[in-house]
Amino acid sequence: MPSSTNCDACPFRTNDRYHRFTEEEAEFVRKFKSGELNIQGGATLFEEDADSPHFYTVLSGWAFRYKMLADARRQILNFVMPGDLVGLQAAMFSKLDHSVEALSDLTLCVFEREHIWDLYQSHPTLAFDITWLSSREERLLDEYLLNVGQRSARERIAHLLLLLFDRAGTVGLASRNRVKLPITQNHLADALGLSLVHTNKTLRKLVKDGFVKWHTGGDLELVDAKGLARMSSYSVDHPKPRPFI
Amino acid sequence: MPSSTNCDACPFRTNDRYHRFTEEEAEFVRKFKSGELNIQGGATLFEEDADSPHFYTVLSGWAFRYKMLADARRQILNFVMPGDLVGLQAAMFSKLDHSVEALSDLTLCVFEREHIWDLYQSHPTLAFDITWLSSREERLLDEYLLNVGQRSARERIAHLLLLLFDRAGTVGLASRNRVKLPITQNHLADALGLSLVHTNKTLRKLVKDGFVKWHTGGDLELVDAKGLARMSSYSVDHPKPRPFI
DNA sequence: CGCGATTTTGAGAGCCGTCAAGATACGTGG
DNA sequence: CCACGTATCTTGACGGCTCTCAAAATCGCG
Numbered sequence: 001m002p003s004s005t006n007c008d009a010c011p012f013r014t015n016d017r018y019h020r021f022t023e024e025e026a027e028f029v030r031k032f033k034s035g036e037l038n039i040q041g042g043a044t045l046f047e048e049d050a051d052s053p054h055f056y057t058v059l060s061g062w063a064f065r066y067k068m069l070a071d072a073r074r075q076i077l078n079f080v081m082p083g084d085l086v087g088l089q090a091a092m093f094s095k096l097d098h099s100v101e102a103l104s105d106l107t108l109c110v111f112e113r114e115h116i117w118d119l120y121q122s123h124p125t126l127a128f129d130i131t132w133l134s135s136r137e138e139r140l141l142d143e144y145l146l147n148v149g150q151r152s153a154r155e156r157i158a159h160l161l162l163l164l165f166d167r168a169g170t171v172g173l174a175s176r177n178r179v180k181l182p183i184t185q186n187h188l189a190d191a192l193g194l195s196l197v198h199t200n201k202t203l204r205k206l207v208k209d210g211f212v213k214w215h216t217g218g219d220l221e222l223v224d225a226k227g228l229a230r231m232s233s234y235s236v237d238h239p240k241p242r243p244f245i
Numbered sequence: 246m247p248s249s250t251n252c253d254a255c256p257f258r259t260n261d262r263y264h265r266f267t268e269e270e271a272e273f274v275r276k277f278k279s280g281e282l283n284i285q286g287g288a289t290l291f292e293e294d295a296d297s298p299h300f301y302t303v304l305s306g307w308a309f310r311y312k313m314l315a316d317a318r319r320q321i322l323n324f325v326m327p328g329d330l331v332g333l334q335a336a337m338f339s340k341l342d343h344s345v346e347a348l349s350d351l352t353l354c355v356f357e358r359e360h361i362w363d364l365y366q367s368h369p370t371l372a373f374d375i376t377w378l379s380s381r382e383e384r385l386l387d388e389y390l391l392n393v394g395q396r397s398a399r400e401r402i403a404h405l406l407l408l409l410f411d412r413a414g415t416v417g418l419a420s421r422n423r424v425k426l427p428i429t430q431n432h433l434a435d436a437l438g439l440s441l442v443h444t445n446k447t448l449r450k451l452v453k454d455g456f457v458k459w460h461t462g463g464d465l466e467l468v469d470a471k472g473l474a475r476m477s478s479y480s481v482d483h484p485k486p487r488p489f490i
Numbered sequence: 491c492g493c494g495a496t497t498t499t500g501a502g503a504g505c506c507g508t509c510a511a512g513a514t515a516c517g518t519g520g
Numbered sequence: 521c522c523a524c525g526t527a528t529c530t531t532g533a534c535g536g537c538t539c540t541c542a543a544a545a546t547c548g549c550g
Contacts (some may be wrong), residue, residue: 073396134379142310142343145321462548
């Protein structure tokens, strides 16, 4: 039975950045979880419009949400990291209006959308946490929209790199000034509404100007984080411990 | 006492597009509501970073959420219409990271953020509705991000006009092919990440090409809605009856 | 009637997109 | 260990969509 595979050893339970479950909550989540899913990097987790009976919490690995137009233009909506909830829309509306693709091998905690109602009824604290996560996603989207709508290519890239660095740091995937982002410049371009060529040229200029180093494969080093933040008007906010599932 | 001013006559209670409260829920919301607020068109409801003890449901009038950069570049994040929840982030995080400004005179139902926990504990159905609304906002933002990130000026304007028309229709503010949008071309520009001048020129071309008519003051007439939808790859979705507070 | 907000139009510039081709990195099989 | 193919990254040239600057026309309101 996979349903209790490793809740007790769940990496989030012992991480101070997340708030703790009570024993009773943990017990509920153990039963609420219906399985574990592993998919490979590059695989598709959700296909737009397909309706899914599940939603997930990411245990490990990265992914991204995106939408496509008929002529293959692609907009990356957000990046998904460990601890994030994926596919909540499936639980609210039964179908998603975006797709999700794995950037690296992914391990997911599986939940049944039809049981979410039990959770709301019996565990208001967890229900609140879900709303919290949804609200947080909304904030990120607000930030992205400002980025794509108003900033120049140079500012956009600087801003996104800082954001990804900080988010990765929050889940313990970054060192002092370095992250291994499992993404290509193509992903950056599609997330920022820029062409691949222009993204590359602009990123190269950021390197030449001494802001960052970018080694193939998404190995990012922030050389002058302060400068990047100033130039892109980036401001961090590290809210209180975040909830998960 | 304003707290029960007109819940019984609440316009949403008799509108089929919204789902109904049970008598018990209605009773709870009556008490949950702490007052009613009226503000003038043009006034600011929320200021970014100020922390607010309240959040609201819009009873009548329009508003918009936005973020600004230091040099006055402004990104409109979304438009707010009757039935929408405003400032939920204040209830989750205590402070908002965006501002909200009234487009017309606004009547709002006032709630105390510190009581939201009562709601989650005693009324899971309403808690679920709040998450639903939050998820819906997320969908809209996804849609906007795709719009701003990938579409041309012409497509963006077409898409936004259709979206606004449909949303206004959902709350009964549009006739068959006409809406009075309380916005200026400046608002369109800031919502789409375009300059005012280019927005005007492009909109004018849409008029000349027979897609729409735009009378001063936001009086919009859709002449060829099908054509607009085709050219901007717009697709409606009218989900089931939506909840409100 | 006059003034501010909004809308329009023109001209010129520039950021960014497209097209093209080469360079580099990486996994696979010989 | 080398050959080769594919994915990714780079760079250059050129064009155009959209921006900024500027000014005029129109609308709405007191």
